[in-house]
Amino acid sequence: MTEHRTLWAVSDLHVAAPGNRDLVDDLVRPEHPEDWLIVAGDVAERVSTVLKTLGRLTERFARVIWVPGNHELFCRSSDPHRGRDRYRELVDGCREIGVTTPEDSYPVFGGHTVVPMFTLYDHSWRDPALSVSEALTAAEGNGVMFTDQVAIAPFVDVPAWCRERLSYTVRRLSRVTGPTVLVNHWPLIREVTDKLVLPEIALWSGTRDTQDWPVRFRASTVVYGHLHIPLVREFDGVTHAEVSLGYPREHERSLPPRRDRRLWPFPVLTEVLP
Template sequence: MRVHAVSDVHVDYDLNARWISALSRQDYTDDVLILAGDVSDDLSRLRWCLTDLSGRFRKVVFVPGNHDLWVMRDDRRITSFEKLDLVRKVANDCGVSTAPHEEVGLSVLPILSWYDFSFGQPSADLRRVWADFTACRWPSGIDEEAITTRFLAETCDGAQGSIGRDVITFSHFVPRRDLLPWFPGRESLNLLPVLGTGRIDTKLRSLGAVVHVYGHSHVNRRAVIDGVTYVNSALGYPQETAISERRLRCVYER
């Protein structure tokens, strides 16, 4: 049994949807797939992708990303919290888990998260161009720190059920600022405030993770920091071949 990881598949792009469709239906039938967010804000495309992947892997575990919670194309004025409920229902209908997944000797634990500006304060330019500020809709009085707190509180502690097991955690957002120096381009430094939060790292370490999978930055990398292996395996946008390897990455095998 192997555990593979991918994030940021963005199947609104035809090339990415074809990449999903081209995955083997024979090679992964005993394996688990971690899908670390950003599939599509379109629920029909999300359903197609999750259904397709669930037919190729023994189990798919999924945590939504920011794009999945956009509401700009929804028919009624729902909040992004309500969109999260719809996304989870679609996943459940497709046989995809958004809850902890247990194997013999292994726990795979999703960490629902957001960003809280602990990596830096957003500039006026970033607030103007970053799509989440207009494509997401939150109840009045809810800011990014409150969203992060609410989402992280939904992550079970997993401690008792994980005793004697290897623990893999995964989030969509980046868990540590020091995972980001490889982010290319001087202008990309302006994105730091919306890339993640160190509170994810506190959470994953409290869960006893040996591996943590994340996404969002689209910069594929593997790093070992203080005993935890961090892996970003983003498919990314079609033009991002210089930073995204566009392949499944095996993060665990036994």
């Protein structure tokens, strides 16, 4: 009998939300001991919870690949590590438990280079007639204000950090050959934000600078989360898969049909084992 292994993907586990931790325990399990798992951000808000959750997953999967979401970066001024330090703290913690991060060499699965990325957002997905501050003020006027503004923005210049992350990532991506799987908490192309009920959310959801990356860097699949709109769609021959679990009121409706079709956890690639 041929054996195969699978690269699975999930995101937005939000394990601090009621019931989500149990769901993760029940459903995020390998089918083969050689299966890998991508966790595309928003595991939880506390570093200890994030690392504990990832640690449990490393006991099940042959490899766990994690990228940060905005929730992992939420800080209070009393936290010892804020902004860039918070990210460093998470990466150091992941290294101790053997979880692959955007700071590690890119692993290869089924002939595809799997690229964990951390690119943030720069408020460039906005009405072009508005400046960044006008767009943020207008969003607030419509009642849309991301927690990021009080839990990330006071501790680091997010658009500047985004620019740094973009140049770091593009430098590394340029050295990759062959097909890729691009993994990022925030989506890479603006088209996938078209279903947002509150379009202002796009301000905190990505950057126009990654728009051509899926094609330019030969992605077969882009794995992302953040929007809590779990759809799998194709643009320019690339599959864009939102693999979020989301909050209870969201996955109450979105999870059963995905479970029925075996789409959560999302199977990104399978490989026949020798």
